[in-house]
Amino acid sequence: MRVLITGGSGFVGQRLSEQLVALGHDVQVVSRAPHKVRDRLPAACDIRDSAQAFVDTPPDALVNLAGESIAAKRWSDSQKNELIRSRVESTAQLVMLCEQLKANGQSVPSVMVSGSAMGYYGNQGSKVVDETTPPNDEFAHRLCEQWESAAKPVEALGVRLALLRIGLVLDAGGGTLQKMVPPFKLGLGGRFGDGKQFMPWIHRDDLVAAIIFLLNESALSGAFNGSAPHPVTNAEFTQTLAKQLHRPAIFPVPAFVLKAGFGEMSQLLLSGADMRPTRLVEAGFTFQYPTLDKALAAIF
Template sequence: MQRVIITGGTGFIGAPLARQLAAKYEVVVLSRNPAAAGSLGNGVQVVAWDGRTAQGWGHLASGAFAIINLAGENLSAGRWTAARKAAIVNSRQQAAQAVLEAISQAEVKPAVLVQSSAVGYYGPRGDEKINENEKPGSTFEATTCVAWEKATEAAEALGVRRVIIRTGVVIEKRGGALARMALPFQLFIGGPVGSGKQYFPWIHLADEINAIQFLLEDPQARGVFNLSAPNPVTMGEFATALGKALGRPAFMPVPGFALQLLFGEMAGILLNGQRVIPSRLQKQGFRFQYSTVDAALSAIYQT
């Protein structure tokens, strides 16, 4: 059975990804706290690592089919103080260094490296349709994504096929951004964030996981892929759809200045949207299970 190594494999995306891949692969999840990782199911092995080096796990890279690098501090876990910004950048750089260390030391190189990134790479772009060829923005999130992607670039020179996934806002009932966004609606005080006119690049968790596996297994897939649903909506449209799915009104907007007071610079994630199109993913032949926000939210709240 081929081996797949996942950094960040206990997180919102990584844990269900590990479980799905375990049906086909020997999955190794790297964790800085294996005791707290909990059970990820049969076929998933949790291995300790320090988040910075290949010590203790690097030997597993030799002969492995793939490494999926999802590791990094959560962007939305708190205000972007100078210390938080440093932790966000450093966690990504250090994880990348560990991955490159393991690959460079491997006698038999992994076939593929999937490198995580985000649609925040593009920065605020208004109504402009954004495909994978667009240049990066200049916000903190954008510059962080640029550095994140570049940090594993050297793997290509080592003969490893590299796939970069620029992910939108992943939605699922039990965690992530949607759980926080749904709470005001459940209290009958929900509505759009900011002007409501900014685009909201979303993707259902099932499509995120399926797309990662699809790109992992397609030997022709390399380079950048936008992982975002093919029908982006504005924040106002998303709020209306969320209210409909929950059987709640969507009439009470959250002013942009209030978010900025609460979250500072981090508020830009919600206030400055991107109209992201998954052009390369669709051309590669991937089919979305949930291509519209109504279908995605209906499925989420009926389960």
């Protein structure tokens, strides 16, 4: 199978590219600067600067992971626009490629797995959340809703669409732990606010396996929660992380400090959802790392 990936040089995309190549698939990667990401990806990857550049070698499947990091900068109005633009435009590129292939009489991809995020649901308090839960209307939800909506036109072109609402991705060398681990190693870690907010998480290897599962299972479409079956509260997360690092977690960060430092973006740290991967589990997907202690033990 020939698989085209946007965001293929990112934290998840790199591991996905490696796995697909190892499984014998041909991997195509979209990057604005192919020469800069060449050394991050397997030598067999075909890297080009746009999705349309692959019209001469049509992909059989699409994986859409591109987008500006949601926690990279404080959420000014311009940064909010950039977060939306980067996701919607990269998704629209893939839709345009499918339209161009169809217009040329070429085969369109059979499936598209398009990234979204747990922010789709907004703050849900302690309520158990599955794919049918109505969202709370806030910026994170509106961002994800526009991202998902940008992918939906492919369905009219005959492409099966799976929308993967991804939790916090855990592994060494990047993702959520890259910013959390240093203060914990110094013994300066602690919960955020009251620590009661849920943190849906997933090991990077399980996320990659879930993407490949959705590519291969031809009956699966619609929204899927991409998180481990046992989410934890922020307090539980910080205690488990501290235990794994053999350090205390006795320095909580008050909510008002986070709000002062991060503004509206502090919602990412102070709210969450008890998000469960109901549809993946019902479809027969098995998690290698279903619990946080098992995931962190493997990582560290």
